[in-house]
């Protein structure tokens with residue numbers, strides 16, 4: 525099974541789906557992380573380091589909408605495509621969602637949207653209808669991957685990673701109904717394979 529996680533910027537997937545990527549990799553999935561906006565070689569290196577920590581392959585792409593769709597179509601079919609949400613307040617996140625949707629034209633594929641980025645405003649959360657739980661060890665590893673994004677870690681300061689941890693704990697507690705150590709990430713299933 526193959527999954528493609530699409531962010532606009534190099535930290536988008538780690539923030540909203542770093543635990544889920546690990547659960548898929550542990551289940552034997554081949555997981556690719558891609559980003560659609562070129563943010564310079566430093567953030568490219570950070571993206572590579574973070575993806576390696578999660579056990580995924582990082583292949584950034586940039587270009588026009590059509591070029592990006594073309595380059596990923598050439599790589600072959602996926603069983604699951606996960607994008608930034610179409611409701612996101614960031615225009616590049618919305619564009620990435622549209623590119624993900626375009627990729628589903630070629631095959632019957634599951635399509636999910638990630639939760640909105642942190643930070644990223646409060647009025648742009650997708651209607652979450654699917655949750656993936658993961659362990660303390662996986663959350664610890666997710667935090668390591670976030671830390672690998674040194675540019676963002678420095679830019680957003682001491683509250684960034686704890687805020688992401690708090691959202692994962694909040695969702696984990698809600699989904700597992702009171703388990704002490706449970707973490708979760710939320711998604712919106714846009715399409716399930718027929």
Ligand SMILES: [Zn+2]
Nearest residue numbers: 532533536641
């Ligand atoms: Zn972003």
